[in-house]
Amino acid sequence: MTTTTTHAFDTAIDLAHNGDGHYVGQTTPEFANMVGPFGGVTAAAIVRAISDHPDRIGDPVALTVNYLAPVSDGSFDVAVRAVRTNRTNQHWVAEVSQDHGVTTTATAVFGVRRDAWSDTEVTMPEVPGPESLSHTTLPGPVPWMRNYDMHYAEGAVPTDSEESPSSTTTLWVRQRPARALDFAALTALTDVFFPRVFLRRGRMLPAGTISLTTYFHVDSAELDRQGTDYVLAHAHAHRFARGYFDQSAQIWGRDGALLATSHQIVYYKD
Amino acid sequence: MTTTTTHAFDTAIDLAHNGDGHYVGQTTPEFANMVGPFGGVTAAAIVRAISDHPDRIGDPVALTVNYLAPVSDGSFDVAVRAVRTNRTNQHWVAEVSQDHGVTTTATAVFGVRRDAWSDTEVTMPEVPGPESLSHTTLPGPVPWMRNYDMHYAEGAVPTDSEESPSSTTTLWVRQRPARALDFAALTALTDVFFPRVFLRRGRMLPAGTISLTTYFHVDSAELDRQGTDYVLAHAHAHRFARGYFDQSAQIWGRDGALLATSHQIVYYKD
Incomplete structure (x- = not known):
């Protein structure tokens, strides 16, 4: 008998296609954040939905995800639509919604x-390799962080209430567990950072991503080369x-390939 | 008799409100780019439409504009819709369309x-003031550039076919002519740069913005302080x-205020 275990990340972005660009997913406790799921996994589900769409051409080039409201535990709908297909690129709009309304809007360019x-x-930051840096044994303040092996070279979650100038x-x-890098996983990784204001203030405080934009710099063949290695x-x-x-x-492959640059605007209260 | 002349930028983003979030504008020859209008003026028209909407609260915080197809000369529709209003921020979606279809999609956060x-x-780049830098007397390769006074401290449009490492x-x-800075004008300024690939390759080649994201770091009172000065x-x-x-x-006020950070992904052919 062979037992196949689905990776928790694949479960979290598993979508049923209801036709006409409508997909249905389910939140999972493994990827819970303070309120609602980790923003990276919602962004990844949108990338997955577009990637699965029969009309899709090419790979992700740009993605903007706007977080309007927390996604509640339970099922969520992802509606995606190709607004225009050009010769070498394609523009998409997407919306995540639940019974209480739209929680997330997005636009994407595939190409x-x-x-x-x-x-x-x-240039890639020069830091020691992951093997020579201590592993973060603290599970972190939220469940989703347990799905990542993290080895901080600088700027770990503050524990000493010390403010930082950087x-x-x-x-x-x-x-x-380790899993081959694909565009959905890379998308989630762009949101793997705890809020920068924690570092500056030396403590946790209310903060949340409002809008996240990522530019992808590799195609799927180049991304496949990363395998299950650290980025x-x-x-x-x-x-x-x-x-x-x-x-x-910036998200870099260990081989020096700049895989993605990503930007976000974050709400904070202090 | 008093003659009032409307600034070319205000003419370019002048919109008639047709109710229910629908606005109509007209392209102007002054803001023409290689193909269609300057991307910055299309982004500015979207900001203007949302700003004019009776339901709008606060000032722009984030904006993503996707350029699907060139806007043809003539009239264009800007449709804007508040998808969700939270306590301190509001999420918008927008579409610019013409008879031939959607040319531009956008999402915005006001707050x-x-x-x-x-x-x-x-830190703000240290460069000499605009008065001690030569004025770009060349009108630039495209009409819209004539609407800006530009004094380059580094990285001007290449004229010597020399490749640059930077x-x-x-x-x-x-x-x-000089005009007080407002959010529409600041939005347009985030797209004031010629394509970076020109600099690296030492020559012009086919290139165009696909998606532009801007984060605004000031409110209208802070922006008003910039007056008509250079940024x-x-x-x-x-x-x-x-x-x-x-x-x-990055767009900085002369007083050292970081007004906006902005990112874009650009298509090029070489």
Whole structure:
């Protein structure tokens, strides 16, 4: 007898297609955040829904997800629609809704990559490898963090109430248990950072992502090469301005491939 | 007799409200780009439409604009809808369309700022003031650029066919003729940069913004303080990857206020 266990991440973004771009998923306790599920898993479900759509061409190039309201425990609908298909790219709109209304809106660009002059201009942060950095044994303040192996090189969750002049966090991270990286998993990883304001203030306080935008820099063949290895995730804020701060992030393969750049605006109360 | 001349930018984003969140505008030759109007002015028209909507609360906090197809010369419709209004923020979706279909989709977050711990962590680029930098007398390759006074501190439009190892551009810029900065004008300014790939390759080539995301860090009272003065605009790319590159930008007031951070993904052919 062979027993196949589905990875908790695949369960969390498992969708039933009801036809005409409508998909139904179920929240899972493993990916719960403070209120509602981890924003990264909701974004991943949207990417999964578009990827599964029969009209889809190419791979994700850009994604913006807006978090209007927490997703309640239970089933949720993901409606996706191709608004326009060009020769090499395709524009999508998406909405996640539940009985109480729309919880999430999104737009996405999928596209086909071509041979063209290419270059990575930004340099990868130089940090020790994941094996030489201590593993975060604390499960973190919320359930979803337990689904990731995290090795912080700088800017771990503050535990000493000390304010920091820097909002930068750099960590090696991969899914726990290890799972091959795909676009859904990469999408979730762009939201793997705890709120930058925690680091600056040396403590946890009310904060939540309002809008998340990611640009993908690889196609699926390049992404497949990452396998189940760690990626290097690097994030910092530019400005904390009276209740909203921004965050810019980079996700690097261990081989030096810049897989994605990602940005978000976050609500905070202090 | 008093003659009042409307600023070309105000003409370009002048909208007639047809009720129920539907607005009608007209393209103007002054803001023409290579194909269709300058992306910044389309984004500004969307901000103007939401700002004009009777249900709108607060100021822009986040905006994502997706460019699906060029806007043809003539009239265009801007349809905006508040999907959800929370206590301190409001989520909008928008679509620009013409007879031939949807040309632009967008999502926006408007919000109210509160007293909270605040800090600008990133530092303003140190460059000479606009008065000590030469004015770009070349009108630029496209009509819309004539609506801006530009003084480049680094990374001007390449004229010598020389490749550059850096995609960074820093310039002082303001509207020509000078006009008080408001959110529509700031939105347009986030797209004031020519494509970063021109700088790297030392020449112009086919390129166009696919998706633009801006985070606003000031409210209207803070923005009003900028008056008609120059702002410092700073942009660079992270990765050029087989037909798509990203750009991250900062828009600073001369007084050192970080007004906006902005990101875009750009199609290019080389």
